Amino acid sequence: MKALVAIKRVVDYNVKVRANSDNSDVELANVKMSMNPFCEIAVEEAVRLKEKGVVSEIVTVSIGTQQSQEQLRTSLALGADRSILVQADQPLEPLAVAKCLKAVCDDEKPDLILMGKQAIDGDNNQTGQMLASLLGCAQGTFASDVAVEDGKVAVTREIDGGLQTLSLSLPAVVTTDLRLNEPRYASLPNIMKSKSKPLATVNAAELGIDISPRTKQLGVEPPAQRQAGIMVSDVTQLVDKLKNEAKVIS
């Protein structure tokens, strides 16, 4: 069966982001970019399913600027077979990204669609659910375990109270949570090999779908800063402060 993995190019998780000079957006000049960590987990899961013989072909897709080719090449080095870049020069909202992905899915007809549960830039946690909705298919969000059998996929989900397992008909969208797997690093020979794997580019504007923005970002600001408090010398003083100064324990 065919697996499609959606990946996003984001500011590297180690970068401490800040607002730009006029507080209109995040400062992105000269900032290191990487594949969204949740997307790395999605790629890894697809590769593991291929190694188990469950998946026969892995197609990775990114919706973004031309530079997103870097992250697609990384996915090819990690084990994907081919990539598609849906090029969009403006940042797209989750709904628009889901619509672009739906157009790709209509064409590619994957059985399983894997993606990260959220991107660490916008923290929206929407695209997978929206794609499943647009495709009218099942969704298994926040996955910590994925098992394909008998034309279905069993997805164990990280929910607030613990874990929930659902059985989904295929095709299905699965979004990955942190504990699903530990992504591998690409080996040098595989990085070399990835350069000759196919990477197609289509222009988002040519897909004939409405990707116009529905929201406007009026500005960004740093969160309210907390004042550092005091250091206490020992446990006795700590308990005394909590009882008599902060009055949070009795």
Added chain:
Amino acid sequence: MSILVVAEHNNQQLSPATLSALSAATQIGEVIDILVVGCDCQIVAEQAAVIPAVNKVIVADNAAYAHFIAENTAPLITTVADGYSHILATATTTAKNTMPRVAALLDVQAISDISAVVSEDTFKRPIYAGNLIATVQSSDAVKVITVRGTAFDAVASEGGSAPIEAVEQVHDLGISSFVDEQLAQSDRPELTAASIVISGGRGMASGDNFDLLYKIADKLGAAVGASRAAVDADFVPNDMQVGQTGKIVAPDLYIAVGISGAIQHLAGMKDSKVIVAINKDEEAPIFSVADYGLAADLFTALPELESKLS
């Protein structure tokens, strides 16, 4: 302008998280209806009916909704929401799973995890793990919104008497089925509702050492949480994770033990009223947000703290 709030519950009990979404709704408009989707959930509808902020309770009670499977609940919510200007829910895993699906059915861009209401179409929300707060204005006719529970004070839960109305519509797409669930069993309070939370990080060194925290939690009536590092190291299950990718908490007292204070973790607890940090590394970033810091070895400090709390 009328607002539909989707209730968070377990078919038995209305979750206090719902009161936060209602609180955000009161800042947007005055007519607020609440939708209870579930199975054998009449008792939840009755609990919702006595919330003074609620104008009307709508119940959709059917086996298809028993486990809140988004494939089934999203089309129902979409149908019920006809005529409302805003659809709100508190950003629990159920709402995060469901609301984007609702938004896509309505062809609108959802707004996740708002931390403030600026106006009926403009909201603030944390981005980049809470490193920045974005102000976002929506031009969609219907606003589909999830609400950060800790950012809105709960509305009163008793004193009203709203009418209860049933909807008979059943949406069962038949493409997803419930297999089982393993819910954490604990006599301690739920993390996001507890007034005191004590959390452990990588410094705890093992899952067994969390017993040191459990003993203190039981004396304080506290919930026990963990940093992502502790979860990644398999010390404790993920449902205990506090942080941007876990649960967001804002208790009266938050005690961080053996937690360095990665931004990821701070994003999940920095709105707590009083923060205590216990860490042997005096340079740990957690101390920069702590009201009271104790630079000490946790393996000696915790037993001492436990004995002093008696």
